[in-house]
Amino acid sequence: MNQNDMPVFCDVTAEEQIEALKAFCVPLGAKIISGNSQDVLADLVKNMGAFYAKEISETDLEMVLNSLVSLIIISPEDKCAKLASQFCENLLKASLPERYGVVKLRILSNLFHGLISTSKNRYTVFVYLAKCSLAAKNLQYLQLDLDLIKKYLKTWQSSIEETQVLYRLLFEATSQMNDSQNALKFINELLSTYTKDTASKSRDDAHRCIVYCINDPNIFIFDNLLLLEPIKFLEGELIHNLFTIFVSGNLNQYTEFANSHKQILIQFSMDHEKNINKMRILSLMSLAENSKDLSFDLLQNELKISADEIESFVIDAIRTKCIRCKIDHLARNVTVMSVSYRTFTKQNWHALKERLEKWRENLAAVDQNLTNILAQPALLQMS
Amino acid sequence: MNMIPSDVKIHPTVLFSIIDSYERRNEKMTRVVGTLIGTNIQGNIEVNDCFVVPHRDGDEVALDVEFAKNSMNAFRKINPSVSIVGWFSTGNDIPNTSCLIHEYYARETVSPIHLTVDTNLKNNKPEVKAYYSTELGIPERKQGTLFVPIPIEITSYDSEQLAINLFQDGKFSTKRIVKPGMDFVNLKLALDDIYLMLNSVTDYVDKVLAGKIAMDSNVGRSLVKIIDSIPLLDAQTFDTLMTNQMNDLLMVQYLSNLVQVQLTLNEKLALI
Numbered sequence: 159m160n161q162n163d164m165p166v167f168c169d170v171t172a173e174e175q176i177e178a179l180k181a182f183c184v185p186l187g188a189k190i191i192s193g194n195s196q197d198v199l200a201d202l203v204k205n206m207g208a209f210y211a212k213e214i215s216e217t218d219l220e221m222v223l224n225s226l227v228s229l230i231i232i233s234p235e236d237k238c239a240k241l242a243s244q245f246c247e248n249l250l251k252a253s254l255p256e257r258y259g260v261v262k263l264r265i266l267s268n269l270f271h272g273l274i275s276t277s278k279n280r281y282t283v284f285v286y287l288a289k290c291s292l293a294a295k296n297l298q299y300l301q302l303d304l305d306l307i308k309k310y311l312k313t314w315q316s317s318i319e320e321t322q323v324l325y326r327l328l329f330e331a332t333s334q335m336n337d338s339q340n341a342l343k344f345i346n347e348l349l350s351t352y353t354k355d356t357a358s359k360s361r362d363d364a365h366r367c368i369v370y371c372i373n374d375p376n377i378f379i380f381d382n383l384l385l386l387e388p389i390k391f392l393e394g395e396l397i398h399n400l401f402t403i404f405v406s407g408n409l410n411q412y413t414e415f416a417n418s419h420k421q422i423l424i425q426f427s428m429d430h431e432k433n434i435n436k437m438r439i440l441s442l443m444s445l446a447e448n449s450k451d452l453s454f455d456l457l458q459n460e461l462k463i464s465a466d467e468i469e470s471f472v473i474d475a476i477r478t479k480c481i482r483c484k485i486d487h488l489a490r491n492v493t494v495m496s497v498s499y500r501t502f503t504k505q506n507w508h509a510l511k512e513r514l515e516k517w518r519e520n521l522a523a524v525d526q527n528l529t530n531i532l533a534q535p536a537l538l539q540m541s
Numbered sequence: 542m543n544m545i546p547s548d549v550k551i552h553p554t555v556l557f558s559i560i561d562s563y564e565r566r567n568e569k570m571t572r573v574v575g576t577l578i579g580t581n582i583q584g585n586i587e588v589n590d591c592f593v594v595p596h597r598d599g600d601e602v603a604l605d606v607e608f609a610k611n612s613m614n615a616f617r618k619i620n621p622s623v624s625i626v627g628w629f630s631t632g633n634d635i636p637n638t639s640c641l642i643h644e645y646y647a648r649e650t651v652s653p654i655h656l657t658v659d660t661n662l663k664n665n666k667p668e669v670k671a672y673y674s675t676e677l678g679i680p681e682r683k684q685g686t687l688f689v690p691i692p693i694e695i696t697s698y699d700s701e702q703l704a705i706n707l708f709q710d711g712k713f714s715t716k717r718i719v720k721p722g723m724d725f726v727n728l729k730l731a732l733d734d735i736y737l738m739l740n741s742v743t744d745y746v747d748k749v750l751a752g753k754i755a756m757d758s759n760v761g762r763s764l765v766k767i768i769d770s771i772p773l774l775d776a777q778t779f780d781t782l783m784t785n786q787m788n789d790l791l792m793v794q795y796l797s798n799l800v801q802v803q804l805t806l807n808e809k810l811a812l813i
Binding site for chain 2: 167168179382498499506508514523
């Protein structure tokens with residue numbers, strides 16, 4: 159489909175539009191060359207700072223910039239790329255009050271939709287949109303649907319480097335907004351773009367991923383990351399050891415590690431207290447995998463907490479939605495109803511299959527009963 | 542307050558009415574247009590209902606504004622909390638004439654959306670698109686309008702979903718008629734559905750165990766979560782539970798039938 163998805167209706171010709179913009183811009187102090195309209199347009203985009211050099215209301219600014227957008231998207235393909243990237247660059251750098259942030263996002267989003275959907279220029283705009291979203295702390299106009307983004311990247315024939323730049327930006331934007339699910343998704347995609355051969359270049363990204371997974375208070379399960387090449391590449395390093403503890407280890411292992419390698423926590427600016435809290439929850443999950451009844455004594459011992467703290471700790475753990483359990487104060491016991499497995503091995507798959515089979519059998523029995531009932535039409539036909 | 546539309550949720554009844562009204566349009570009409578009703582909460586729009594407004598296309602577009610106002614007032618009487626959120630038109634693109642209609646709706650409500658439903662199936666499916674409009678030009682001199690696309694999501698209440706599922710069943714029947722089944726029949730159908738789904742899930746797990754599909758720990762965890770959310774009972778207890786319930790239900794049904802027979806009999810006797 160070789161078209162854009164933003165219809166534009168203009169009452170005047172492009173030339174008249176450019177003249178009007180020029181007439182508006184010149185009194186504001188910009189020097190715009192005279193010449194053919196394409197050159198004037200290029201100069202307008204270059205000097206677009208004049209539009210917002212003096213105070214201008216949000217609606218007015220939006221109108222003027224929309225006008226520019228509508229001109230950029232109809233300019234010839236060879237000029238369009240330069241205009242679009244300069245427009246984005248200027249807009250990103252424009253120092254406007256904070257409340258104008260959302261205007262910037264809307265304008266960039268309009269430009270994105272206005273460009274022909276197969277055009278590579280869309281990639282440029284998307285990157286700037288991500289940068290602006292990051293700066294404005296607003297994800298509203300940023301496309302976060304991974305399937306769609308993958309489809310886009312394919313139509314734009316983006317290189318691996320371009321893909322990585324985009325995923326990195328999306329990860330930064332989402333992690334900044336505490337959108338843990340999406341952040342995890344994008345960092346996962348980012349690391350997946352590396353192969354065995356390029357893994358050596360991925361060190362920074364891999365480090366960021368590990369630090370993020372450990373620091374983010376909302377994510378607990380990330381065993382699938384261990385399979386990614388960049389993470390495998392770090393094997394043998396301290397940070398990898400630490401990560402493995404967070405994937406499958408327990409509190410004791412962590413404290414041991416932290417005591418002997420204090421410097422690494424400082425190097426990656428991690429908070430020891432927060433780590434301990436997270437490890438407690440992770441250890442609780444491990445314990446719950448093995449036994450459905452956990453005594454208070456066991457918890458006190460394994461998680462290094464006092465009896466008074468158990469209740470609030472268990473409530474915190476339930477809030478993470480990784481575990482469902484009940485506290486029985488009389489029996490000094492915690493009964494586990496269900497728990498997310500931190501790692502999912504072949505054994506777990508076997509267990510899963512057994513339970514599915516059982517469910518199927520039960521269902522078949524119910525089905526049989528119901529068929530028997532339905533086979534007695536005398537009971538039903540009167541209604 | 543920011544009312545600029547950021548996303549649109551549409552109920553299936555709206556799409557049904559639009560398509561239905563297109564099917565019933567007057568002979569010479571090329572498209573139908575109408576008002577969308579729903580709520581706009583800080584740019585999150587939900588469209589629950591709609592009605593057609595008579596119009597005339599051609600060189601000049603004319604909309605029966607009086608009709609639109611009266612219909613809207615009638616809708617407000619039923620449900621005072623809804624308001625106009627925008628308007629719809631059938632067709633794949635936005636013709637010039639749409640701008641004028643859009644201007645009318647922009648006077649009726651803040652940032653109206655425009656919904657297009659492609660009833661001509663240009664891309665082999667009834668594409669639904671939503672837009673909001675934004676102006677371009679220079680201050681104090683508007684020179685044009687941009688229609689910016691907004692993401693759409695189709696959402697439904699439980700009861701709506703039920704009706705849709707029923708309609709879908711009629712897709713392959715030659716008579717094109719479906720009837721809602723009785724309680725038991727529905728229950729049986731639901732059971733069959735679950736059974737089928739369970740089969741495919743078990744199939745998947747089998748393949749994973751056989752090494753045909755890569756182990757995805759996240760899939761496994763999600764499956765365990767589903768199984769954990771239903772109580773695990775052994776066949777015996779489950780059976781007793783089920784039979785008890787079923788007996789009660791049958792008894793109620795039997796008694797209500799009996800009452801019905803009694804009443805019919807009474808009516809017949811009274812006539813003699």
